[in-house]
Amino acid sequence: MIGAICSLSPLLYFKLFPGTLFVLPYIDQTVITEVLIPLGLSFYALQQITGLFDCTRKGVGQLKLNEYLLYSFCFFYLPSGPILPYRSAVTQLANMASVHISLEQFSKGLSLFILGFSKKVLCADPISQWIDAFYNLLEQNPETILSGTEMSYIVWGSTLQFYFEFSAYSDMAIGIGLCFGMLLPINFDSPLKAKSPMEYINSWHMSFMAFVREYVFQPVFMHLKHLPIKAMEFRYTVAWVCAVFATFFVTGAWHAPTPTAIFYSVIFALIAVTIELTTRKINIKHNWLNKLLLPLSRLLLLTGISFTAVCFRTPDGELLQAVMSSCVTNFHFSVSPRFWPTDLFPLFITTDGFFPNYPNELGLQGLAGFLSPGESLLHILIVTAIVFFMPNSMEIFQLHSSKKYSVLSSRWNLSKGHAVALGFLFVCSLMLFSYDSGFIYG
Amino acid sequence: MCSGSSYLRALLLSIFAPLLFLALININQDPFIGRQTKSVILNLMHDYIRMTRPDIALIGSSRVTRGFDTCGHENILKLGIPGIKSYESEMLAKHLFEQNHAVKLYIELRPYKDGYQSDEDRNLLKRFFGMNTFIGVINNFYDSLHYGDIEKTVNCSPNGHKPGNFNLEHYKSLYKKEFSEYKTEAFTASINRIHNICIETGNHAEITFFTAPIYPMIASIKEVNEFMSQIQKDWSKLEHAASSICHIEIANYPNSEHLISADRSYWEDANHFKPMLGNQFLRILTGLNFETVPDNE
Numbered sequence: 096m097i098g099a100i101c102s103l104s105p106l107l108y109f110k111l112f113p114g115t116l117f118v119l120p121y122i123d124q125t126v127i128t129e130v131l132i133p134l135g136l137s138f139y140a141l142q143q144i145t146g147l148f149d150c151t152r153k154g155v156g157q158l159k160l161n162e163y164l165l166y167s168f169c170f171f172y173l174p175s176g177p178i179l180p181y182r183s184a185v186t187q188l189a190n191m192a193s194v195h196i197s198l199e200q201f202s203k204g205l206s207l208f209i210l211g212f213s214k215k216v217l218c219a220d221p222i223s224q225w226i227d228a229f230y231n232l233l234e235q236n237p238e239t240i241l242s243g244t245e246m247s248y249i250v251w252g253s254t255l256q257f258y259f260e261f262s263a264y265s266d267m268a269i270g271i272g273l274c275f276g277m278l279l280p281i282n283f284d285s286p287l288k289a290k291s292p293m294e295y296i297n298s299w300h301m302s303f304m305a306f307v308r309e310y311v312f313q314p315v316f317m318h319l320k321h322l323p324i325k326a327m328e329f330r331y332t333v334a335w336v337c338a339v340f341a342t343f344f345v346t347g348a349w350h351a352p353t354p355t356a357i358f359y360s361v362i363f364a365l366i367a368v369t370i371e372l373t374t375r376k377i378n379i380k381h382n383w384l385n386k387l388l389l390p391l392s393r394l395l396l397l398t399g400i401s402f403t404a405v406c407f408r409t410p411d412g413e414l415l416q417a418v419m420s421s422c423v424t425n426f427h428f429s430v431s432p433r434f435w436p437t438d439l440f441p442l443f444i445t446t447d448g449f450f451p452n453y454p455n456e457l458g459l460q461g462l463a464g465f466l467s468p469g470e471s472l473l474h475i476l477i478v479t480a481i482v483f484f485m486p487n488s489m490e491i492f493q494l495h496s497s498k499k500y501s502v503l504s505s506r507w508n509l510s511k512g513h514a515v516a517l518g519f520l521f522v523c524s525l526m527l528f529s530y531d532s533g534f535i536y537g
Numbered sequence: 538m539c540s541g542s543s544y545l546r547a548l549l550l551s552i553f554a555p556l557l558f559l560a561l562i563n564i565n566q567d568p569f570i571g572r573q574t575k576s577v578i579l580n581l582m583h584d585y586i587r588m589t590r591p592d593i594a595l596i597g598s599s600r601v602t603r604g605f606d607t608c609g610h611e612n613i614l615k616l617g618i619p620g621i622k623s624y625e626s627e628m629l630a631k632h633l634f635e636q637n638h639a640v641k642l643y644i645e646l647r648p649y650k651d652g653y654q655s656d657e658d659r660n661l662l663k664r665f666f667g668m669n670t671f672i673g674v675i676n677n678f679y680d681s682l683h684y685g686d687i688e689k690t691v692n693c694s695p696n697g698h699k700p701g702n703f704n705l706e707h708y709k710s711l712y713k714k715e716f717s718e719y720k721t722e723a724f725t726a727s728i729n730r731i732h733n734i735c736i737e738t739g740n741h742a743e744i745t746f747f748t749a750p751i752y753p754m755i756a757s758i759k760e761v762n763e764f765m766s767q768i769q770k771d772w773s774k775l776e777h778a779a780s781s782i783c784h785i786e787i788a789n790y791p792n793s794e795h796l797i798s799a800d801r802s803y804w805e806d807a808n809h810f811k812p813m814l815g816n817q818f819l820r821i822l823t824g825l826n827f828e829t830v831p832d833n834e
Contacts (some may be wrong), residue, residue, distance in 0.1 A: 198541025205548065231705075509538055511547040518551025525666050526559065 597645025
């Protein structure tokens with residue numbers, strides 16, 4: 096326990112006091128310097144905790160010093176995960192030394208890396224650029240009222256940006272891992288296709304959720320299920336509810352230990368618990384009612400997820416208030432599409448009605464790094480279609496078999512067509528790779 | 538299905554072949570890909586001079602290219618190089634004097650640092666594999682299809698720029714850094730060099746250094762104000778350099794909010810004004826009347 100506290104202390108310090116100023120005395124002067132949170136500290140701390148608990152377990156081997164250093168500071172999974180538990184690392188690092196890496200596996204790893212990189216540059220960054228632009232606008236003119244379209248773009252865009260950016264980092268890490276003969280845990284299983292809050296939780300940042308399940312949820316549940324309550328079902332329900340709240344409290348605190356972040360996590364836990372308990376109690380016999388309620392519950396779930404994403408994405412409370420007040424006071428869609436130039440590039444829609452705060456003043460040059468309002472709307476629609484109709488990258492590369500439905504069932508294989516397509520994707524991504532979103536998950 | 542080695546070969550080929558193609562286009566088409574390629578800039582300029590036969594030249598940064606719309610004024614040459622350095626301004630002025638053109642020369646005044654400034658703006662990745670130039674090539678091709686009967690000249694403000702990231706704080710910090718690095722010696726040396734070039738080439742030119750409009754909330758920061766007053770002081774010491782052959786003056790207009798509008802409709806981003814504002818400024822600077830062409834707005 097002392098070890099776990101020691102591992103978490105630096106993380107807590109940097110998260111509670113971000114950008115801490117240190118006074119460094121020099122010979123003839125003092126220098127005040129700002130120390131930022133070390134890259135990957137969040138994931139480092141959690142991995143060290145798994146090490147502390149796992150190394151005392153029976154059947155789990157010990158890492159040598161060089162293996163331990165590699166495990167602790169490995170460049171490809173330390174910055175953004177996935178979290179590699181100590182017991183898995185023992186096996187993986189032993190494999191790395193003994194197993195011959197085939198060209199097929201190397202190709203698979205490289206291809207997954209390219210797909211991850213493309214997801215970041217082509218899907219997440221354009222959305223991030225527009226959301227940043229809206230936040231800048233609100234920062235400079237706090238009285239700006241965003242239109243319904245702009246508001247919706249921020250809300251849904253934040254969710255998509257979170258998903259694509261973070262899953263892209265995971266894909267890249269898993270891809271590089273494969274190139275080195277290491278199989279890292281998968282991190283995402285199409286969470287936005289989830290039908291219930293619990294399904295969503297179990298498919299988003301899976302390695303982190305596995306960690307909190309093992310080190311927070313299970314200990315709390317196991318402890319509380321022995322509460323002096325006679326009715327067994329009620330006792331178990333109380334233990335489960337408490338364990339869920341504890342899990343979400345820790346999740347919120349790990350992401351950003353501010354009262355706001357913890358508050359939103361607890362609110363999400365409340366919604367999740369309410370929906371879960373209600374669906375357990377209500378047994379809907381009518382099939383048609385089930386069919387009607389399913390899309391409604393998914394819509395509610397996506398709305399909840401989106402607003403949580405906005406809360407995490409918005410830099411400060413005042414901006415969040417401005418975004419929310421725009422949502423309440425001025426929610427109307429303004430649509431006046433014009434197509435340009437229709438004869439040559441019919442896909443590039445430009446409008447001056449979608450984003451009234453950013454009237455269109457673009458041509459084809461907009462593609463060079465910043466999509467025009469119409470193009471960005473088309474882009475977010477395509478990205479949304481990818482989320483709901485395509486298999487996720489882990490399914491495509493056959494690293495995980497998902498039970499979630501996809502319209503297309505494309506799978507990667509060693510064919511020249513796939514090689515050329517991925518090469519093209521990489522070149523496009525490299526050409527557009529210019530935007531520093533300045534946002535790293537965790 | 539193929540073997541792992543064939544797959545890797547196909548993958549690497551499909552990556553490196555287009556990248557090589559893109560790099561070749563960028564090297565060939567982008568005259569500013571490396572700041573050392575003076576000959577490319579001069580060749581380009583030579584073509585421009587041949588096309589426009591100017592007697593007025595505007596030299597400056599991207600603000601000149603994007604903010605001044607001199608379309609239709611065939612006697613005016615507009616030369617804007619994004620992030621122009623002092624040696625590039627001097628090089629362009631020298632070339633103009635050698636061609637005996639440009640009786641009136643307007644040079645944008647930016648903070649002069651020690652020695653020649655290096656290009657820190659774009660890294661190698663963006664220079665060689667960025668798609669701005671490539672898109673520009675496609676754009677020109679598209680324009681040639683649609684406006685084949687209208688000759689587009691370099692004076693016209695380009696159609697459509699990215700709506701810049703209006704991050705005021707970001708630009709404030711950039712301006713603070715840039716303007717605080719101003720060095721009197723570098724400024725006086727540069728002005729003297731241009732003056733000497735003008736005299737050596739025997740031109741009876743009027744050279745005006747001007748400070749382009751700055752976004753009001755940036756213009757009010759301490760570093761910019763200090764630069765403005767310092768440049769006036771340095772200029773007053775330099776006035777003896779003006780001779781009857783080459784007349785040099787400085788147009789250091791104040792950038793207060795009363796004169797320069799902070800209205801977003803006048804600004805592409807906090808660093809670039811639109812021709813709506815730029816041409817009003819140009820009218821004050823040159824005394825000529827500039828109409829912005831509606832198609833370019």
